[in-house]
Amino acid sequence: MAGKFIGIGVGPGDPELITVKAVNALKTVDVIFVPKAHANTPSIALGMIKHILAERTEPPEVLELVFPMTKNESEVQRLWAKNASLVAEKAKNGKAAAFITLGDPMFYSTFIYLFRSLRQDYPEVKVEIIPGVTALTACAASAQVPLAEKEEVVAIIPSDLDSALIEETAKHADNLVFMKCAHRFKDLVPILEKSSFTENSTVALVRRCTMPEEKVIVGRICDVKNWAIPEDYFSMAIVRRSELPISRKQGDVP
Ligand SMILES: C[S@@+](CC[C@H](N)C(=O)[O-])C[C@H]1O[C@@H](n2cnc3c(N)ncnc32)[C@H](O)[C@@H]1O
Known part of the structure; x- marks a missing residue:
């Protein structure tokens, strides 16, 4: 079965503000990519979905994607192109891979960089976007x-x-x-x-x-x-x- 990539908005903070559609996706995806600005700080978005992952009998693979807090556009693009290749690799291997983001994925989110890189370099990868409470x-x-x-x-x-x-x-x-x-x-x-x-x-x-x-x-x-x-x-x-x-x-x- 062909894999896919799902951008999931997990809401503004309260775990009860995650949509039913997002919960259902998080219960079944094979891989969850977690954006992180700093390698050593815990991800707030991941903390918000912990209870959903804890209920899974087969836990998903959780992978961190570090993204740069820099305004150097070429550095930003280079890193997101690398992150897109990691996502594409999973999807091409038939996996359902998700990227979680606070609030909504299409509203000032790091997801937009990844989405754009993926669309440009791997147009064959199927993408779904689940909106979140912004x-x-x-x-x-x-x-x-x-x-x-x-x-x-x-x-x-x-x-x-x-x-x-x-x-x-x-x-x-x-x-x-x-x-x-x-x-x-x-x-x-x-x-x-x-x-x-x-x-x-x-x-x-x-x-x-x-x-x-x-x-x-x-x-x-x-x-x-x-x-x-x-x-x-x-x-x-x-x-x-x-x-x-x-x-x-x-x-x-x-
Ligand atoms: C990069 S934007 C992400 C917006 C997010 N995608 C959304 O839909 O809410 C980050 C900014 O959103 C606002 N923000 C995000 N979550 C917030 C929260 N729980 N409370 C207040 N402001 C928040 C702040 O202004 C923060 O600087």
Whole structure:
């Protein structure tokens, strides 16, 4: 039987937010590739599916794929081409091989690099993608702050984007989502004010959403200067132009 490659989104952190389809795939695949930025740190995604693997009578082969945290594009491509060859080898040997990724595979995920390399170098390998609950919607749920309603436009912004580009983007959106934002969030406030967000616009900052250490704080732009914001990679901010009644203020200092 021909093998295949399955990209599986395992959700934002809470193991109960893994889809039934993902669970069923994880119960049967032969190999699970686990992305890792550093060889020595445990994989959060793997931790989230441990209970599923523990129930298997025949455990799958689990292989780590180290990926580079570098902006050197040729180095990134070289490593992903190597990783794609490892995946293709399994699929060509008739194995069902999965790659697990936090949240959704097609939303700012390392899976996209692997998918692209595989498509380019091994177009004969069959690929399936199982979507996951993304941190985007999970953070909105945890904060109880809507991402969009009616005619609202939402912009999703990687926080390291150039300030002028953030300002220009923000002018055209009602609501903003800042990814990878913790290290820079306070610096973003003046940029938002230039884009006609007001000091009363609503801000939700969510750290480690749906994980046991989750912290949520909801307030106004004018409150942000008083917030202690630890530099945690798993942080996302939702900013709404409108002033919402703040019904829930959890974890006073995130
Ligand atoms: C490379 S992106 C991965 C997004 C992921 N594929 C998804 O669908 O949620 C990583 C960024 O997503 C956000 N993120 C991912 N998981 C999160 C969580 N549990 N809580 C808060 N933010 C999270 C953070 O902004 C983090 O810097």
